[in-house]
Amino acid sequence: MIRTCLLGLLVVLMSSSFAPGSSALAAREIEVGFGIQQTSQDDPDNAAYKVWYEANAGNDLPKSYELAKTYLQEFPKGKYAVYLNKWVPNARGKLFNLAYTSKNSEALIALGNEALAADPENINYLLPLAQHLNINEVNARPPNLTHATEAEGYTRRAVKLLESGKKPVEAAGWKLNETLAYFYQVLGGIELRNNNLDSAVEYYEKAGKIDPANAFSFFSSGRIYQDRYLKAVEKYQAIPSEERNAATPRAQVEATLKEVHEAADATLDRWIKFLKLTASNNTYGDTRSRVQETVAELYKYRHPDTPDAYLELIKP
Structure with a gap:
């Protein structure tokens, strides 16, 4: 809201x-x-x-x-x-x-x-x-x-x-x-x-900088990055498995995987801030729980050795 x-x-x-x-x-x-x-x-x-x-x-x-x-x-x-x-x-x-x-x-x-x-x-x-x-x-x-x-x-x-x-x-x-x-x-x-996603992110990022206690800015920018992550994953999975699993992947494969990782990290950054800000005053209801589920999955993907470390990051 x-x-x-x-x-x-x-x-x-x-x-x-x-x-x-x-x-x-x-x-x-x-x-x-x-x-x-x-x-x-x-x-x-x-x-x-x-x-x-x-x-x-x-x-x-x-x-x-x-x-x-x-x-x-x-x-x-x-x-x-x-x-x-x-x-x-x-x-x-x-x-x-x-x-x-x-x-x-x-x-x-x-x-x-x-x-x-x-x-x-x-x-x-x-x-x-x-x-x-x-x-x-x-x-x-x-x-x-x-x-x-x-x-x-x-x-x-x-x-x-x-x-x-x-x-x-x-x-x-x-x-x-x-x-x-x-x-x-x-x-x-x-x-x-208007589907101007770069401009939308820019405005939400500006809002987060000048009012860092406002959870909505981080929720909104995180939602855009999550959408980018899902599209990047779809794009990556469309690449034949033999190319994805090659000992030396083509440059295009590596670039697509980089898109996946960057979008995942950007989503985590924004939504961890959102979860932290709403930990003791949740006005988002079940939406917050769904965000935390997504964060848990993404964090495990990006940090397989410490999958639960994000829990410390979202404490108020």
């Missing part, structure tokens, strides 16, 4: 001047500053602002957010454009947090895409978008693939930024190594489903 990570604050609000309950006051201050005495029907700028102002004063955040965007579209250089250009990102952050709490994927994506259009590297939006869609949809039970394309896109963008050293504003609220490891696991699963 893919483990989840603790989420911190999703979007940091801009300043105390835009805190809850202060928007109406700020709006009045803006009005006074511009010397607006009364809204005139002949002034569409003032009329549009008044509609927004009334919705905002009534604490209707979704409505006032849309009205503010409409105002900025119609009056990009209007009298209140400077103020509303600052208000909109703050309101978007509040709505985004509400959508995250209620698991409203459609609203999250819409609001997130608006924020990312303004700042494509806004990791404060990319992280929760990728986290939510992967945990609550793509990797849920049963899975919901409605937004699988968006989930993959956000995940790849978030990984790229995290790898470059970019951190969310409230970095203390995130366990960044665990978060990045989780995203690597997600991408490993995508590559595995």
